Amino acid sequence: MVGITTQPLETSALLREVGSDNAGAVVLFLGTTRSLTNGRRTASLDYECHADMARDKLAELEAEARRRWSLEGCAIVHRVGHVPIGEASVAVAVSTPHRQAAFEAGQWLIDTLKQVVPIWKKENWADGESQWVHPGLNAPSEPSK
Amino acid sequence: MSVQVRLFAVARELAGADVVSLELPALGTVRDLRAALAAEVPALAEILPHVLFAIDSQYVAEESVVPDGIEVACIPPVSGG
Numbered sequence: 307m308v309g310i311t312t313q314p315l316e317t318s319a320l321l322r323e324v325g326s327d328n329a330g331a332v333v334l335f336l337g338t339t340r341s342l343t344n345g346r347r348t349a350s351l352d353y354e355c356h357a358d359m360a361r362d363k364l365a366e367l368e369a370e371a372r373r374r375w376s377l378e379g380c381a382i383v384h385r386v387g388h389v390p391i392g393e394a395s396v397a398v399a400v401s402t403p404h405r406q407a408a409f410e411a412g413q414w415l416i417d418t419l420k421q422v423v424p425i426w427k428k429e430n431w432a433d434g435e436s437q438w439v440h441p442g443l444n445a446p447s448e449p450s451k
Numbered sequence: 452m453s454v455q456v457r458l459f460a461v462a463r464e465l466a467g468a469d470v471v472s473l474e475l476p477a478l479g480t481v482r483d484l485r486a487a488l489a490a491e492v493p494a495l496a497e498i499l500p501h502v503l504f505a506i507d508s509q510y511v512a513e514e515s516v517v518p519d520g521i522e523v524a525c526i527p528p529v530s531g532g
Contacts, residue, residue: 395531
């Protein structure tokens with residue numbers, strides 16, 4: 307299951323989604339909005355996406371993860387729009403019979419999502435400036451990943 | 452032939468538009484589209500070497516021919532997560 311939403315992410319629903327009697331492990335990764343980047347304070351973030359392509363790419367990632375690992379359940383949801391500090395902007399949940407595959411698949415999914423899915427964040431700095439984050443494009447204040 | 456280019460994030464803000472219409476020669480490639488977009492919207496020229504283009508949810512290579520009338524997405528470096 308993949309999705310793009312403007313609503314706060316419901317982790318209990320995601321865990322129910324990937325729950326399976328055949329699973330011996332569930333890994334849930336949450337990417338959360340951070341207040342400090344390279345010493346500069348962020349007030350909030352705004353996320354924009356190419357919605358159709360983002361959903362298609364997330365579905366491709368799920369399909370590829372299911373080819374590579376024996377997944378019982380898989381859920382990837384990204385939040386877009388305005389996200390306050392300290393809230394989850396992305397969730398990846400996977401369930402597998404044994405834990406190693408769950409950790410590996412979860413890490414691969416979030417790493418690959420950050421490389422290929424057309425979603426962008428804008429830092430609204432506490433000093434009043436705002437800046438789109440485009441790795442490789444705006445190196446001077448590019449956040450560490 | 453004409454194509455529509457959808458812009459996102461910093462590209463959308465630099466251009467001041469969500470969509471830009473371009474005229475390309477028949478059998479024009481992504482390389483031609485990149486050059487035509489830079490000419491049409493000079494504000495994008497600086498970032499265009501760093502963007503990817505996508506058609507129907509798939510990133511397309513520089514030598515790919517752009518179909519007539521298609522919508523092309525201009526994808527600046529992504530920063531989801």
